[in-house]
Amino acid sequence: MNTHTETQFTPIDPDLYAKAFQLLDPAPEPVAPAAPSAPSPVSLILAAGRLHQAGPVEETLTDALTFLDTHGWAKGRLIHPEGARCSIGALRAAAGARNSAYRDAGKLLLDEARRQHGKQWKAIPAWNDSHTGPQVRSVWEAAIQRAHQANI
Structure with a gap:
């Protein structure tokens, strides 16, 4: 069977495609660069240069801190009407259930709070309601580091 396939294509104007895509996806407006922040515990772990598989406690603590960073930190109530949470509320959100990772993460967080604050x-x-945001964050970061070092 001999099938003849036409390989001659009609030439196109490359500028036509560039203009069409520009109309569909205009250049984004420039955004001011964000202020530099302290490196997160996760970035410090990655900077160490070795691959690390976080254990369930480290993962729960890291996810909870990320939740606080994203939704906000609160005092005096588990969940603020605008979505912010206290430390225990963030742990519950990160764990999804009161499982062993949740309990162990809570124990480690409280132990670190006692180390730093009595x-x-x-x-x-x-403890959460009696301290400032930076003090609470310091405890979270230290607890994540301890979980990482213990590989839990």
């Missing part, structure tokens, strides 16, 4: 803290909500 042994008097009996529960995460009381």
Whole structure:
């Protein structure tokens, strides 16, 4: 069977496609560069140059801190009407259920809070509500580092 295929294409104007795509997807407006921030615990881990598989506790803590960064941190209530959460609320959101990773992450977070702010803290909500955002974040980051080092 001999089938003849036409290989001659009609020439096109390349500028026509460029103009069409420009109309469909105009250049974005310039955005001011964001202020540099402190490196996150995750970026510090990646900068170490070795591949690390986060354990369930480290993953829960990291996801909870990311939740706080995204939705906001709150004092005095589990969930703020605008979506911000306290530390325990962020842990619950990250874990999805009160499973072993949730419990172990909470224990590690409270232990770190006691290390940094004194042994008097009996529960995460009381500690959360008695400290500033930077103090709370410092405890979160240290807890993530401890979970990473313990490979849990």
